[in-house]
Amino acid sequence: MTEQNPQQDHGRLIVQGADRPGIVSSVSRVLTEHGANIVALDQSSSDPEGGRFFQRTVFHLPKLSMRFDELNEALRTKLGDELGLDFHLVEAKRRKRVAIFVSKADHCLLDLLWRQRRGELSMTVPMVVSNHPDLGEEVRRFEIPFFHVPVEKDSKPAAEKEQLNLLNGNVDLLVLARYMQILSGDFLEELGVPVINIHHSFLPAFMGAGPYLRAKERGVKLIGATAHYVTEDLDEGPIIEQDVIRVSHRESARDLQRKGADVERSVLARAVAWHCEDRIIRDGNTSVVF
Amino acid sequence: MTEQNPQQDHGRLIVQGADRPGIVSSVSRVLTEHGANIVALDQSSSDPEGGRFFQRTVFHLPKLSMRFDELNEALRTKLGDELGLDFHLVEAKRRKRVAIFVSKADHCLLDLLWRQRRGELSMTVPMVVSNHPDLGEEVRRFEIPFFHVPVEKDSKPAAEKEQLNLLNGNVDLLVLARYMQILSGDFLEELGVPVINIHHSFLPAFMGAGPYLRAKERGVKLIGATAHYVTEDLDEGPIIEQDVIRVSHRESARDLQRKGADVERSVLARAVAWHCEDRIIRDGNTSVVF
Amino acid sequence: MTEQNPQQDHGRLIVQGADRPGIVSSVSRVLTEHGANIVALDQSSSDPEGGRFFQRTVFHLPKLSMRFDELNEALRTKLGDELGLDFHLVEAKRRKRVAIFVSKADHCLLDLLWRQRRGELSMTVPMVVSNHPDLGEEVRRFEIPFFHVPVEKDSKPAAEKEQLNLLNGNVDLLVLARYMQILSGDFLEELGVPVINIHHSFLPAFMGAGPYLRAKERGVKLIGATAHYVTEDLDEGPIIEQDVIRVSHRESARDLQRKGADVERSVLARAVAWHCEDRIIRDGNTSVVF
Amino acid sequence: MTEQNPQQDHGRLIVQGADRPGIVSSVSRVLTEHGANIVALDQSSSDPEGGRFFQRTVFHLPKLSMRFDELNEALRTKLGDELGLDFHLVEAKRRKRVAIFVSKADHCLLDLLWRQRRGELSMTVPMVVSNHPDLGEEVRRFEIPFFHVPVEKDSKPAAEKEQLNLLNGNVDLLVLARYMQILSGDFLEELGVPVINIHHSFLPAFMGAGPYLRAKERGVKLIGATAHYVTEDLDEGPIIEQDVIRVSHRESARDLQRKGADVERSVLARAVAWHCEDRIIRDGNTSVVF
Structure with missing residues (x-):
């Protein structure tokens, strides 16, 4: 495809x-x-x-x-x-300009950058923005600009303004690759381009904090991840792609988190690839993926 | 679909x-x-x-x-x-007339008849033909005619003629639901309608006898099944559908056979459903499934 | 296994x-x-x-x-x-005595009975009990007693008493094979043997009525089923087994229900098989499956 | 696990x-x-x-x-x-010393190095050896020595001797991460530690050159990868792990190759992780994975 x-x-x-x-x-x-x-x-x-x-x-x-x-x-x-x-x-030759927001976890980010370098994704990455400085060196090795925009509780409006200054006019898509901050409705509206998020769970399930620990306590046999478009209602936008991986009682909550990271990166990569090839049509809160 | x-x-x-x-x-x-x-x-x-x-x-x-x-x-x-x-x-309202050939194994046959009764398959079943009498009672419970046509080494041409007499003009598709006899090229030609077979393996792999034992000896971690159109070159026709299931060293060759039966019946059911909805286009030795 | x-x-x-x-x-x-x-x-x-x-x-x-x-x-x-x-x-030679409760849907019931006849499950089925008469003929073909115990809103305590009279001393496990009535805490306590339920969803997700329609509206890409032990908190008991199947926008809510039925029957069959082989150890609200 | x-x-x-x-x-x-x-x-x-x-x-x-x-x-x-x-x-605290052989394809190599850096694999990587210089810079970024040992048709014995000089006494496992040269029986014997290979196919199937093109021509619906121990009979050693991914007629042979790369890297990573945790017991030509 x-x-x-x-x-x-x-x-x-x-x-x-x-x-x-x-x-x-x-x-x-x-x-x-x-x-x-x-x-x-x-x-x-x-x-x-x-x-x-x-x-x-x-x-x-x-x-x-x-x-x-x-x-x-x-x-x-x-x-x-x-x-x-x-x-x-x-x-088709016009590749999408995709900005990536990230916090500290690197697995989704690196997978996207590596696939982009391999030519698997019809996109360019004009910038990576993070609320932490940790991943700067890693990103710049790919010859991609990295911007550190700290987000504190009180400074969120200012931070969002700074983010918008970076993004405005420069991007066709924003990807949240395990970005741990919630974007405001104002931000989404002013940004004006689609936003894709990867959710650390098989939605709708175990929403909120500590999903892997709660999955472990319930004895689940599969864990999953969900890529979806972001709307003002967090985690409620149209689903693009989902996948799962089998787990057992032998695995600790930490093991589940690691397996979950593998699912997250592949699900997000597929969602971004499909978006960049204009395969996804949004229709209200659902989506058609051709 | x-x-x-x-x-x-x-x-x-x-x-x-x-x-x-x-x-x-x-x-x-x-x-x-x-x-x-x-x-x-x-x-x-x-x-x-x-x-x-x-x-x-x-x-x-x-x-x-x-x-x-x-x-x-x-x-x-x-x-x-x-x-x-x-x-x-x-x-679309004209359902395909599907004859089923079977030997002694019942899992693929019963799954098709049960799905047909549920209304999941756009087909009628005018007859089931077997080289063994064992499954007659089971078939007739579904109010479907069952014909026993023994096939001995010497009597194969006569048996195929008898089968053709039953089928000619009465069917749009022939399904081999674990039928353990090889159909001759003459039979296929004279029949003149497509034939779907379910192969007890993830083709092309472990062809020939005893696939589950050989899979066990090699320590395979997945076993599978393949539904394909039948051509004169046995097991070489266009592939319609395949699936696999995970196995481990804990399972005996007999366990593998049982898990294989589960894959076989679901793969065959999907292939028959798609054929009856005209979703499969054959193109030489490959197939397009819409 | x-x-x-x-x-x-x-x-x-x-x-x-x-x-x-x-x-x-x-x-x-x-x-x-x-x-x-x-x-x-x-x-x-x-x-x-x-x-x-x-x-x-x-x-x-x-x-x-x-x-x-x-x-x-x-x-x-x-x-x-x-x-x-x-x-x-x-x-090991002592097979578990398993009663099955069912309503109108036949897919889980027939799959269990068929596997039991094939010798895949280390169990006997002393009885099938239903709140509807519809599946009686089907069950008796397997030479298994079928009891019709209607359950009306007002008659539930009486119905449960009748069910307990049938079950007491005769069974080691009760399987709810798409039984659409909620069992009271008193019933569970008095029964005194484990109860396994198949839930038409990938728990915890889309709980309540109309799960397939709600999944369709959200555009989910996978649907699943969950087998779990029944506790007084409905759908909250230890999970035994789960599985999913991929779906797309092409499928109607009814198609999702059919695919869901395929997942339900295979997940329930695995859960019952494992229980009958004493592979599952319950530990509070989680389970270890060896 | x-x-x-x-x-x-x-x-x-x-x-x-x-x-x-x-x-x-x-x-x-x-x-x-x-x-x-x-x-x-x-x-x-x-x-x-x-x-x-x-x-x-x-x-x-x-x-x-x-x-x-x-x-x-x-x-x-x-x-x-x-x-x-x-x-x-x-x-358990003694991590395995793992050398990696590679040619030009980077996907399996980078995935192993990235997982090792994350702490997912109980191993150290004392060296990466390649018959091509291309991946040197990439490897050294991980602060791992990279050695270029060209292998020409005539120079193979000399090259193997050079490789053995590098490896002898320094490693507990050799991983062939898409290394496109065949190792001689003498090399394997003199090396004296296990060798794991990732095969670009669901073995035994489509062995030899051009597996993805041949899979495409046959219309296969799943492609896979196999990790196995290397023996003198190429591609015939005990299987450690296998997996598959679904494909369709929409995908070109090149798309299949890309999807195959995703399966290869995850299958190889699991095999290496299990080996490093002593989970695999070889028994003749099969394996037990605990």
């Missing part, structure tokens, strides 16, 4: 809205009329009647960059004005 | 062939022009250029039964004659 | 209590002095110091039945009186 | 040999007589009669280092001389 090395001249078109007959046909006609060849198409509807419509289309169009505006305009007329749909057109 | 209770007036269209620009658009235009609304669409190409094109479309069209021939004809003209594509149009 | 066909003369010894030096040695010495050969031994401690001690031992002792009382007495003296430990000695 | 931070004064005792009555009792008596408290014990036998006996015991003994030789001697007398068993006594 990855298209990390998109050839030149490939585009992605995401469409969603109220379902009605003829949408697929309209979309493909506009693309075909502009000389595009559809390479992959996923479509689904939430209900046969009166439901929501979702479509992701990958196409090839020679000289896409030069013809992007023209195609975008044609889509706006047909899909937006005429059919009342939301759509989103992107050039 | 299941549509076991397809509403009236739903159809499925499967298209495959050499990829070229405009196929998705042509398909959806024909459907839209006939008043159909596309409910779900999956499409992929094996390569951006010069590859193979695959598409599965589910649509809703009022009075589909009455308009089936007309739509089929329009598709033949546009997709077949003009674009040189293979296509396959089916009414 | 299964010992479904225990040879004659095999026994199992379960020991638990406050940890202290020398327990393993004491246990094995008693066994050895009585001529037993240890076939398998699992032991663990919850902490290096001041923790809980757990041990499961399988041994072979010629003429075990005749020497059972003598061995039991020696263990009581050494482990009980001297070391203050709880222990439990069983003959 | 991890004991990465073994407290002072913990030991591990591995015992294997022909099964006979009383071994567990003898082992635990020797330990108890020397003042040791058994913390965890796993034991199994390959057959009730005439089989092989395996036991792993973790114990706590104050001032273990000072009393190690005395205990070892007592075990030799009782287990070795008297009962004819093989045994292996280690101090």
Whole structure:
């Protein structure tokens, strides 16, 4: 499902809205009329009647960059004005700019940076921001800027302002890679780009502090992690990806935490990869992953 | 991914062939022009250029039964004659007629019959055929005819002729649910419908006799099963579905066989369900599962 | 991990209590002095110091039945009186007597009965009890008595009394195979044998009604099931086994329910198998599974 | 199952040999007589009669280092001389010295080094040796010596001699982390310590070159990796650990390779962790993992 090395001249078109007959046909006609060849198409509807419509289309169009505006305009007329749909057109070669927020735990951060260096993720990382200085050296080895923005109880509004100054206009996505501070609703609103979080649990379950200890006390046989979009209601945004790993009574709460770290980093990496390839369509509090 | 209770007036269209620009658009235009609304669409190409094109479309069209021939004809003209594509149009309400061949092991057979009774599989079972009489009573409890056709070394051609007499014209799919006889190339050719087999191993691996004992001797940590279409080269047809289950040194070869039986029945059930919903497109020795 | 066909003369010894030096040695010495050969031994401690001690031992002792009382007495003296430990000695050939409570859903029930017939479970099923008559015919085909005990809001105490009359003295374990009534604390106390329940969810998560619909609305990517011992606090007893299955946006809440049924039946079957082989040691609200 | 931070004064005792009555009792008596408290014990036998006996015991003994030789001697007398068993006594605090051989692929190497730095693996890494210079800088960042020993077709004996000079006396385990050269039987014999390899496939399957392309052509639905001990028969040694990951027709052979890399690194990390904790007992061509 990855298209990390998109050839030149490939585009992605995401469409969603109220379902009605003829949408697929309209979309493909506009693309075909502009000389595009559809390479992959996923479509689904939430209900046969009166439901929501979702479509992701990958196409090839020679000289896409030069013809992007023209195609975008044609889509706006047909899909937006005429059919009342939301759509989103992107050039596949344009990688997402992803900022990473982190605290002290390094496993999710390093996994993302390592995959990015390997070319597995269609993204650039313009900066890593942390409320602790600990991971600065590690980040800068990847030739990525690291900014230390301390967050104290009283200084949170000031810290968020400093973070926003760093981020504004520079990023398309913010990833919380085990960032242990809660972002305010104002911050999210002013930021204006999606935020992905990795939750140290198989949501909804064992929310709150000490999840591994509580899992141990209950004798759970699987532990998991959940990547989700952040909304004002903490841990309540649309789920992107989840996974679990088997555990037994032989393992201490600390062992569970370590196994959990392995699940966390792979779940977060998949969620970020999919977002950067425009595979995820948010629909209220749920998500469609194509 | 299941549509076991397809509403009236739903159809499925499967298209495959050499990829070229405009196929998705042509398909959806024909459907839209006939008043159909596309409910779900999956499409992929094996390569951006010069590859193979695959598409599965589910649509809703009022009075589909009455308009089936007309739509089929329009598709033949546009997709077949003009674009040189293979296509396959089916009414979702028409369940596949599935014969099951079995020997003495009951786990795959009973799981299929039980799921069919629950309404999980879009199929009818006109007959079960076995080279042993053992499972007759069990099958007839489901009010399904059971035929005992013994197969001895010398009588194989005669037995296959008897089997063909039972099957010809009566079935759309043959499922080998742990049937321990090899079907001849002549049989497969004369039968003329697809055949699905469940292989007691994670193919390609430990082929031949005694797979669980050999797996045990090697200390494998996972055992699996593979559902595939049958071709003349035994165990070499396109793979439909595979799964595995974890095992340890504590388990005997017999325990492995039992765990293997659990994997076999669930893998076979998924493969049959997907085939009956026209989700699988064969392409040479590989398969696309939408 | 299964010992479904225990040879004659095999026994199992379960020991638990406050940890202290020398327990393993004491246990094995008693066994050895009585001529037993240890076939398998699992032991663990919850902490290096001041923790809980757990041990499961399988041994072979010629003429075990005749020497059972003598061995039991020696263990009581050494482990009980001297070391203050709880222990439990069983003959492996003595299968557990398991009653099954069921309502209308058949998937967990049939899977247990079918596995029992195949010889996969070291148990007998003296009766199936239901608050609905629907599954009677199905159960009696397995030559197992079926009792219909209706439970109305007002008649619950009377119904529980009738159930207890059926169960008392006849069973070693009660399995709730999707039984949709809550058992009272009085019932559990008077019954006096363990009760295993299968919960239609990956606990603790989506507790209460409509779990699959709520999972769908949140866009979860995995659904699961949990087998646990029943305590007065519903759904809060020690967890025995859990598993999950991957789902996607393509699946309706009804599809999720079907996939959930597959997980439920396999998780419950494993939990019952392990209990019948004395593999599970309860310790407060957690469990050790050897 | 991890004991990465073994407290002072913990030991591990591995015992294997022909099964006979009383071994567990003898082992635990020797330990108890020397003042040791058994913390965890796993034991199994390959057959009730005439089989092989395996036991792993973790114990706590104050001032273990000072009393190690005395205990070892007592075990030799009782287990070795008297009962004819093989045994292996280690101090848990003594970490294994692990050399890593690597070629150009970095995923398995970096994962091991990163886990070692986190304290997840009970090992030190005295050196990394490669037939290519590419990964030198990366390794030295972890403050680990990197040696470049080129291996050409003609120079293999000389190269192996150079490798042996580096390794001899300095390591307890050699890990092949995607090392693309075949080690000679002479090398293995002269090295005299175990060698663990990660195989880019779910063995035995798709052996030889281009496994991911061949898997793609066959339409496999799962790809896997296998960690095993190296013997002279390449890819035929005892299997330690295996795992798989689900793939679909949407993924290219290159995507499969990337997903395979994720499985490889986690499977290898588990195998190395278990070896370093003395959890694996080799028995001919199979293995027992406690």
